Every structure is written in C-alpha cells, then in structure tokens.
Amino acid sequence: MDKLKLPDMDYVALLPMLALFVAACLGVIIEALVPRRFRNIIQLVLSIVALAVAMFFVVKQSGEVVASKALTAGGAIMIDHAALFLQGALIVLGFVALLLFGERSLEFGGPFVAQAAVTVGSERDREQTGRELGSTETFPLALFSLSGMLLFVSANDLLTMFVALEVFSLPLYLLCALARRKRLLSQESALKYFLLGAYASAFFLFGVAMVYGFAKAVDFKAIHAEALLGEGNSLLLIIGLALLAIGLLFKVAAAPFHVWTPDVYQGAPTPVTAFMASCTKVAAFGGLLRVLYVGFDGLGWQFTPVLGAIAALTVLVGSILAVTQTDLKRLLAYSSVANAGYILIGVIAGQQLGLTSVLFYLVAYGFTVIAAFALISLVRDADGEATHLSRWAGLGARSPLYAGIFTFILLAFAGIPLTSGFIAKLSVFGAAIDGGQTWLVIIGVITSIILAFPYLRVVVMMWLSEPGESTPSVSIPGGLTSTALGIGTLATLVFGVVPGPLLDLAEKASSFVR
C-alpha cells in the first residue's frame, strides 16, 4: 500500500506550545501522585519553568523568521512575527497571572475551593471553606488554556483555529467555577460562560462551514485568493465572515456580545479573572487580527462599517454601564468591555500602524488589568474579598500605599499621561485617524471622558471619605501577589514613560505572513 504524505513538522517552531502542553500533562500526574500539601509549590515551579522554556524558544525564533519557512505542521500553523509577539505576550502575561494562582498567604488554602463538587452551604462545605487546602488542578488547567491560546494566535486555517478556541475555552469554564468564597456566584458564572461560550463556538463553526462553501478550503491563503478572485458565491463569504466575527467578538467581549462579561468577571476567582482579562483578550484579538488581516483583507470595505458600528457600540455600552456599577469587579468588567472597543478601533484602522497600536494596547492593558485584580484580591474582610464600592471608602487613610497604587492603576485605565494607558489610547486613535476613521476617534474620546468618571469616583471615595466601621483592611500580600502587583504596576509606568522599546517591538511584529 502507498504511504500517505506525512505533514512537515518543524518541532522547534512548535516547542513553545509543546512545552506548555507537556508541563500541563505532568501537572495532571502530579495531581494524581503527590500529597496535597506539596502540590501548590511543585505546580507553581513546574508552570514557571515551562513558561520560561516556552519564552526562550519564542525569543529564539523571533530572530530567525523566514517568510518561506514560517508555515509548519502541514500548513496548520504559521509562525510569523505577529504570532511570535502574541505568543510572547501571552506567556509573560500568563506568568504574572499564574503568580496570583499560587498565592496561599492571603487566606488559608489559597483562592480556590478544595472540592468543587461539594454542595454549597452543606456541612461538608462549611468544613472545607476554612480548613482544607485549595485544589491545584488550576495550574494544569491554566497551562492547557495557555497552550491553546498560543495555538490560536498562530493558527493558519479556520479548523485549527476552532480546535484552539475550544482548547483554551474549556479550561477557562472550569476555572471560573473554583472560587473558595461566594461559591454559588462562581458556579453561576461558570455555567453562564459555558453556555454562552458554546453558542459562540457554534456560530464560529457554522461560519467555518460557510467560508468552506465559498472557498473550498479553510486556510487563510486560499480564502484570501478566492475572495480576491471574486468568482465564488459572495453571499456565503459574507455570511461566513459575519458568523466567524460573532464567535471571535464574543471572546473579546465586544457589544452586543458582551453580556457574559460582568457576571463572569465578578463570579470567577480573582486570579482567574486576571488571567481571562489579560490573556484571553490577547488571544482573541490575535485570532481576530489574523482572520481579518490575512484571510479577509480583500473584504475591508465590506466589514469595516459593521465593525466600526460594533466598536462604537462597545465603547458606548462599556463606558456608560461602568458608571452605574457598584461592584468593583463588575466595574472593571465593563471597563474591559470598553477597552475591547478601543482595541477594535485600532483593528479597524488597518495598515501596519493599526496593527502596531493594537499589539501595544494588548500588552499594556494586560499588565495593568492584572495589577488591578491583584490589588482587588488584597482588600478583604471576614467573607473574603470586599468588592462592593462602598467598602472601599476611606481606604486611602487606612493603607495609603495600596490606595496609591490602585489610584495609579485607575488613572492608567483612564488614560492619564505617564501611564501606558495614555500611550496605548494615543497610538490607537492616531492609527484610526490615519486610517480615515475620525468618527470613531471622536466617539472614543467622548467615551474615555465618560469612563474617567467611574474611575475617579473610586479614587475620590478612597481618599476623601473617612474610613468607617465597615472599611475592610488590606491584607499584607505574600511574595507572589506582591511580585504580580509590582510587575503589573511597573510595566504600566514604564510603558507610559518610555514606550519606545515596546512600540518598536510591536512595529517589527506587525506583519503577517500569508
């Protein structure tokens, strides 16, 4: 019998993903064999080593990208500059978020529940809340998710992209359900995320089928060529792209596909929220960029107005609803919706400038948002984190250092100069004006002003109110949370004061290979 033609595999190019995957598998074995009290530290060290190895190979390859050799794994994976930049960003942000996963000093047993299957409120549940060590399956789950994200941003055809989408989504659904405190809220968020995520995946898959009907292929190069040729059934193409866009815009939390965001961000354990807000956003926008810039760029004049409307709606919904929030995690969720809108403005801007600004924004926002959630995990009372806005009143007098850091982070979200948020917004708006989307910039600036109000309200409450009976204390963070908080805050400052190096890096990375 004839041999099949085997796919060409460049294993070095796949090593970042393989390293994370192997580490996740090892993590599962550790869960099976190692006694509970050693698991946290072993998992943490293993994850950090795996991320370091993955980062090493990403950096190593970034110097040797050749367009003709970028395609590997039988044409399923494209390792180009943009893919490597996004992979590097995912690994670094994932590392900082995983530090929060490992924190055990804020409360006994860490932020995760010991036995997620125990009925909430039962005798057994009360027993485990304060006395049992949290589950550490969260590390392998996060690594599986990260390896899926790395695959997602480098996928070269729609089917690989779909598989990667599922690989990185499924662990996230589980992670959302594992909070130690407020478990019903956590389980509710996981169920909502899962059901809506499954819907979005179905939309994506249906879109793949439509596009296949048009192009008779699922890889981006063929789709691009077929779209340029303009011979096929263009109705299939447009329906297909619209369905694909729904699947992707759900993941980036753009309006009107954002309704899951506040519930999930609020209910999920705070380290998981930080992981989702930073890494999922990078991965989802990475995928969206590749679909739009590589596969469908010939259709720009058709999808730009629609995406523009979605971006405008997203910034409006995010900023206006943020004003009415009374829970800090929900406020940040709506802020993340608005930020998705700003990034979308950069995506629509097109050209290299737009791409550069999006890549910069993703990294800058990722660091800031991790720092914000790290700080939220510190402000606690007897029931866990105190996230209601009124509880933060007077925090400035009680612990000026952390209130100061949080003020800085909020100002960065608002886009005040000398923070990375300013540079990020500036570059996105600049690119949009360059790309002829001035109307979006006007809406963007107006909503930025609206959005500054809820941020400043928190700042004013922290500093100008007297601390009351119910003002919770700020826990002394352990080394891990301090490191995560420090890295996030420092990155926010450094990218705001000297954005040059990262901008250069993003500019070099802003080229896709088709």
Next chain:
Amino acid sequence: MSLSAYVPIVWLLALAAAFGLFSVGIAPFVGPRRFNRAKLEAYECGIEPTPQPIGGGRFPVKFYLTAMLFIIFDIEIIFLYPWAVSFDMLGVFGFFEMVIFIITVAIAYAYVWRRGGLEWD
C-alpha cells in the same frame, strides 16, 4: 450540475421512511402486550431507572464521573479504529503519534484512578 447524483439519497430517505412507518404500523398487530412498571418510563428499555434522588433532583456526582470516563475511552476508540485500519499507510510516524495520544489518555486515566474516581462508594 446533474441532479441525478441525489437519486440514491432520495431512495434512502424513502426506504427509511417506509421502514419507520411499517414498524410503527405493524407493532400493535403482532407485538405481545405485557405491561409492567418499566414500560411506563420515558425511555422504555425494560429496566427500572435508579430512583430519583430526594430533594430537588440532584444526581450523585459519581454518575457524571462514569459518563466522563466513558467519553474518554469512547473518543480513544474513535481514533484507534481508523488508525488500526490504515496502519500500513501511516507507518512509523502514525505509530508514534498514536503512542503520544494514548499516553495523554493514560494520564487522564491515572488521574481519575489515583483520585478515587473509579470507586463507586
């Protein structure tokens, strides 16, 4: 494009419909009628289902574990069978890919086993 390519599908549809109608139509005439409690259940398969749990219809989580385990091995068979059929064509590469796949399934199995997922009580 010629529509004649669809003729077999139409035949299949017609046959399937005829078979279904025939089976349902003939059952009252030739089938035996012996009633028992199991026959009144929604899924009549001759076995009385496990009694409904008390208090709001919660299922013990062990059913879920069993179902998950079943899916793991189900998926494994789905991949193993076509691989075994075309083993000669896939060669050494295919062999090692399958070994890697089985290792990952074995890891999941080891996890379930060590964490007590195989114990019913």
